[in-house]
Amino acid sequence: MKAMMLTGLRQMEMKDIPEPILVNPTDVKIKMSVLGVCGSDIHYYTRGQIGSQVVEYPFTVGHEGAGIVVETGQSVKRVKPGDLIAIEPAMPCRECDQCLAGRHHTCRKLRFLGCPGQAEGCLMEYIVMPEESCFPLTGRLTPDHGSISEPLAIGVYAVKKSGGIKDLKIGIFGYGPIGMSVMLAAKAEGAESFYVTDKIDQRLSVALKEGASGIINPLNEDVVEKIRDNTQLGLNAVFECCGQQEAFDQAIAVLKPGGSLIVVGIPEFDRWSMNVETTRRKEISLQFIRRQVDCVEAALEMMESGKISVANMVTHRFPFDKTKEAFDLVADYSDGVMKAMIDF
Numbered sequence: 001m002k003a004m005m006l007t008g009l010r011q012m013e014m015k016d017i018p019e020p021i022l023v024n025p026t027d028v029k030i031k032m033s034v035l036g037v038c039g040s041d042i043h044y045y046t047r048g049q050i051g052s053q054v055v056e057y058p059f060t061v062g063h064e065g066a067g068i069v070v071e072t073g074q075s076v077k078r079v080k081p082g083d084l085i086a087i088e089p090a091m092p093c094r095e096c097d098q099c100l101a102g103r104h105h106t107c108r109k110l111r112f113l114g115c116p117g118q119a120e121g122c123l124m125e126y127i128v129m130p131e132e133s134c135f136p137l138t139g140r141l142t143p144d145h146g147s148i149s150e151p152l153a154i155g156v157y158a159v160k161k162s163g164g165i166k167d168l169k170i171g172i173f174g175y176g177p178i179g180m181s182v183m184l185a186a187k188a189e190g191a192e193s194f195y196v197t198d199k200i201d202q203r204l205s206v207a208l209k210e211g212a213s214g215i216i217n218p219l220n221e222d223v224v225e226k227i228r229d230n231t232q233l234g235l236n237a238v239f240e241c242c243g244q245q246e247a248f249d250q251a252i253a254v255l256k257p258g259g260s261l262i263v264v265g266i267p268e269f270d271r272w273s274m275n276v277e278t279t280r281r282k283e284i285s286l287q288f289i290r291r292q293v294d295c296v297e298a299a300l301e302m303m304e305s306g307k308i309s310v311a312n313m314v315t316h317r318f319p320f321d322k323t324k325e326a327f328d329l330v331a332d333y334s335d336g337v338m339k340a341m342i343d344f
């Protein structure tokens with residue numbers, strides 16, 4: 001079968017590798033249908049690492065996948081051949097202290113698709129996953145919904161971890177697919193108003209379409225001033241979704257006393273910094289987000305029930321053999337790209 005593998009910085013090649021086989025009775029073999037290109041895939045593509053996780057070439061990334069079940073182990077009950085499924089990329093051990101505490105996402109022995117040193121990703125024609133990672137796409141859910149359930153689950157989780165945003169004024173700083181996922185989840189949970197920032201105007205127009213009360217491009221406008229003018233007392237919560245120090249600082253500046261900063265973005269630097277005086281006097285709560293746990297089903301249900309529409313999420317599509325073009329597009333933030341999909 002074919003696999004699109006990273007072979008160096010900004011390099012990838014289509015290689016022929018053996019098809020994976022079922023090993024455990026709970027394994028499911030899946031033929032890939034679509035894959036969403038994620039910001040973290042791009043970090044590995046352009047920088048070869050995220051923090052201490054370093055790529056050894058050749059390596060396959062990709063973890064926002066959906067496909068069709070082609071074979072199941074003897075004890076698999078959740079899915080059967082022919083089923084369309086969303087693939088949850090996390091494969092926790094289910095035995096460590098974190099797993100036993102319900103924190104599968106910080107499992108001590110976590111294997112995650114497309115994560116160096118853990119598991120190859122799903123930029124390949126077939127993959128084998130444990131049945132716990134397979135979520136059937138029911139009703140009107142398509143493979144695109146399955147793929148989008150991965151970033152959307154992070155939005156659902158971030159909103160959940162914020163401690164509730166119903167009727168509150170919130171900020172979303174950085175409006176890529178994760179910022180948009182946070183917005184869709186926050187909208188579904190009844191936030192009162194949304195102030196969205198991004199450096200790409202096309203993304204801000206999408207935010208406006210999704211109901212943002214204010215959009216700000218930090219390249220042309222003063223984020224702090226504009227939000228203060230519009231809200232007087234400030235925001236209750238800000239979701240940092242771009243991994244930028246300036247967004248972090250703006251968030252602290254526009255939060256009301258007692259407000260929360262939820263950090264979802266993945267920076268390209270090693271240390272955040274923060275102002276001692278303002279964070280302390282305002283008694284800001286700080287919550288970091290590590291992917292998500294137990295939110296895939298909720299994300300799928302919200303899309304199926306129509307509580308969340310992801311109609312504005314996918315902006316570009318590429319065939320499997322043009323994966324490099326998709327990665328270059330996303331890496332360069334070209335053409336107002338939000339989510340680029342690979343069709344197998």
Ligand SMILES: [Zn+2]
Binds near residue numbers: 039063150
């Ligand atoms: Zn992702």
Ligand SMILES: [Zn+2]
Binds near residue numbers: 094100
């Ligand atoms: Zn574990």
